[in-house]
Amino acid sequence: MSRSIEPFHITIGPALNDGGFTVRCVSRSGTSETRLLLPADIEALSMRALRGDSAAAHLDDGAGLGRVLGRALITGATRELLFQSARAAAQASCRLQIQLQLGDPSLTPLPWEWLSIGAERAWIPALRDHFPLVRVARLSAPIMPRPVDGPIGILAIGAATEREQLELLEAALRGPVQAGSIVLRRLVAPTIDDLRAALADDLIHIIHCATPVELDGDATICLVAGERIESDALLECFDQHPDIRLVTITGQSGAIERLDAGPVLLAALTIGLTRPAAISMSGPIPADASARFAGACYAALAEGQPVDLAVTEGRRQLERAQPCWGMVQLRIAADTVALFAIAPSADATTRRSLVVPIIALAIFLGAAIVIWRLLAASITLGPMGAPPFGAGWW
Incomplete structure (x- = not known):
């Protein structure tokens, strides 16, 4: 489904002096202003993750947290405008498109993607x-889709401790790779020089980082691969390399039990003048879950799907098998729809080029059959057009 987009923009913040956050919603149907009040334990959870204390940012129930976020955010005038806008879009x-x-x-570390309304x-x-x-993310101008004449190039890098993530990603992408729509290259424990060399050698459109991300006390964010790579150098x-359109940072794999702000904050920094999209995980998820999501998402992108629908499809694939779909975040530059303008393959072009001749041949054969039948009828009918074997012959 690739319908046009009607944005429903929700701006949360800044914080109010007397508590809570301003909430302003804008859509074609109107505007609304309300206040968001989060429970104290949720605010504390987010702050622990933001300080880099992911061990203390324990997440007991992601779906339950999503219900709390939904009740806190989608209320009053916001709820009324949302439903009105949904009807108008339909x-x-x-x-x-719900734009946060x-x-x-x-507010950044919280898994807003789990947001839900209703119970049953x-x-x-x-x-x-x-x-x-x-x-x-707001940029000065929209970023147009990158024309791609050939396969989507993916460079997957991983820490030495995350080899399983890379192996499972390769397995998840085996179909698109064999079909020629994706080319995958893996790098285990690369240094920044290794990364520069790999990007110089190959045409890369997507960077997939299966690596831990560390937050230092001086607000430095580092990707931990073959060495600690600071965000500025990365x-x-x-x-x-302006062909790069998407950076995915899965972070460290593991059980779904805590928030980790590192991948989220680093992914937000990667949005730039030529990179309109970033995917990150709100916290560790199992390696097979990360691969399942990425396999579905990247296959959809290689088919030219809009990035929001590709990520949604990846989440649905997770939801069918894993309880961690709400950990997947997508951040885009405003007005971003598709990341790539995929040129038709040679096989598809050949098939289309054969359509007109085949149709013409079918019309010619059909006309020939009609003429043959008319000629045959003129020979076998009697002088008054009656069948030669009596009326019962028909």
Whole structure:
């Protein structure tokens, strides 16, 4: 489903002096302003993750947290405008894209993607094509899709401790790789020089980082691969290659039991003038879950799907088998739809080029059969057009 987008923009923050956060919603149907009040334990959870104390940022129940976030955010005028906008989008045959812009850093680590409304039949936008949920970053101008004439190039890098993530990713992408729509290259424990060399050698469109991310006390963010690569050096490396359209940072694999702000904050930094999208995990998830998500998402991107729908499909694949789908975050530059403009393959072009001749041949054969039947009838009918074997012959 690739309908046009109707944005429903939700800006949360800044924080108010007397507690809570401002919430402003804007859509084609109107605007609303409310206040968000989060329970104290949820604010404390987010702050522990933001300080780099992921061991203390314990996550007991992601789905339950999503219900709490839904009740706190989608209320009053926000709820009314959301439902009004959803009806208008449906009538216009559009998808209503829920765009979160978090105006306070303390809100960033929270897994808003788990947000839901209702209990028995919960409305969960992050799993719905009609209501995809994204986080947005404001840039000066929209970033157009990158033309791709050939396969999507993916460079997957991993720490030595995350080899399993890379192996399972390779298995998950085996189909698209064999079909020629994706080319995958793996690097285990690379240094920054290894990364520069790999990007110089191959045409890369997606960077997949299966590596831990560390937050230092001086606010430095480091990707931990073959060495600790500071974010400034990493982004400078990426900036040399404008074909890169997406950076995914899965972080360290593990049980779904805590929040980790490192991958989230680093992914947010990767959004730039030529990189309109970033995917990250709100915390550790099992290696097979990460691979399942990425396999479905990247296959959809290689088919030219919009990035919000590709990520939504990846989450749905997780939801069918794993309870960690809400850990997947997508951040995009405003007005981003597709990352790539995929040129048709040679086989597809050949098939289309054969359509017109085949149709013409079918028309010619059909006309020939009609003429042959008319000629045969003129020979076998009697002078009054009666059948030669009596009326019962028909």
